[in-house]
């Protein structure tokens with residue numbers, strides 16, 4: 001098939017040709033956006049899911065919905081080593097400047113800028129050219145205690161007041177939210193708590209790994225009442241078929257049923273893998289309908305590509321001890337494993353695996369789906385580990 005016409009889009013955050021199986025979350029997002037804009041209380045949303053399930057794509061789609069319904073949108077991605085303040089401040093400043101340009105009486109926008117000024121002042125750091133661009137006197141005593149858990153809520157309230165005064169609404173999108181430090185996550189949760197109590201038109205939509213609900217809950221026990229945590233998962237067999245068939249059909253190509261079944265078996269319906277298989281199968285195919293034989297032929301190429309890219313970037317960040325731990329998990333099979341079984345496989349005491357396990361959780365490689373259980377955050381990582389280290393030896 002003509003590679004130029006290849007409709008599939010493997011890649012981080014790359015919009016799929018067909019956003020399949022996400023109607024429920026999108027509907028929930030529409031309700032949330034509509035209610036917050038109308039100043040009705042609603043839980044903000046934190047999407048959670050494994051690597052490559054389509055969280056970023058969904059977050060971007062919800063951002064489009066927000067903008068289409070008149071929200072001012074802020075979109076950031078958390079990093080392991082970038083503070084929340086440095087990420088957010090330039091965007092919050094821009095939103096305040098935008099609000100300032102909207103018609104409307106009152107001084108809440110100006111106040112918002114003053115509070116932002118004092119917030120930045122208390123950080124004792126310069127965030128790009130922030131202080132330079134902000135030619136407004138800070139409001140001392142507001143959001144400048146130096147304690148993020150006090151200051152961020154006050155800053156958010158000032159911004160919420162400003163938005164409300166101008167009949168506007170602000171939507172904050174944060175990807176990879178699990179990377180925030182506990183103190184930062186706590187401050188963010190408290191800020192949204194205050195916003196909800198006052199029913200101000202500010203909404204938070206975040207995305208992160210499945211560890212997120214636990215992190216949020218540890219940080220503030222009321223987080224579960226404040227947020228909903230829709231799970232973004234693998235697609236069902238039908239939806240996985242649609243994710244391949246529909247985009248192909250749009251350019252006059254179809255897959256045979258057996259070909260779709262085989263792709264589903266290999267990918268388990270994980271969106272990123274579906275795109276990779278779709279992409280390679282397309283390039284290997286000579287004519288439509290695409291038969292099972294072509295899927296089998298393309299699979300070797302897909303596995304090499306996945307091993308060299310998707311899996312490899314994660315593997316390369318691991319220490320030898322961490323690799324052995326993950327290989328032991330893989331030895332036990334797919335799915336989640338008891339920590340005790342992992343320790344047994346490693347021939348060590350349960351207590352001694354704690355540090356490596358904590359390190360792997362911090363790196364976002366594994367998480368705990370239930371007490372005492374451990375699972376990979378990357379789908380089908382167990383098979384990759386077995387390919388990379390064929391024989392498990394201690």
Ligand SMILES: Nc1ncnc2c1ncn2[C@@H]1O[C@H](COP(=O)(O)OP(=O)(O)OP(=O)(O)O)[C@@H](O)[C@H]1O
Pocket residue numbers: 009010011012013014015016017018019020021022049050051052053054055056057058243271272273274275
């Ligand atoms: N609903 C869907 N149907 C088909 N393909 C999808 C769907 N959602 C996402 N994809 C595809 O899956 C891939 C991964 O999407 P995305 O980057 O959003 O995942 P992610 O969950 O953010 O991953 P990560 O945790 O690594 O950031 C992309 O190639 C995208 O096109």
Ligand SMILES: [Mg+2]
Pocket residue numbers: 012013055056057175
């Ligand atoms: Mg992502």
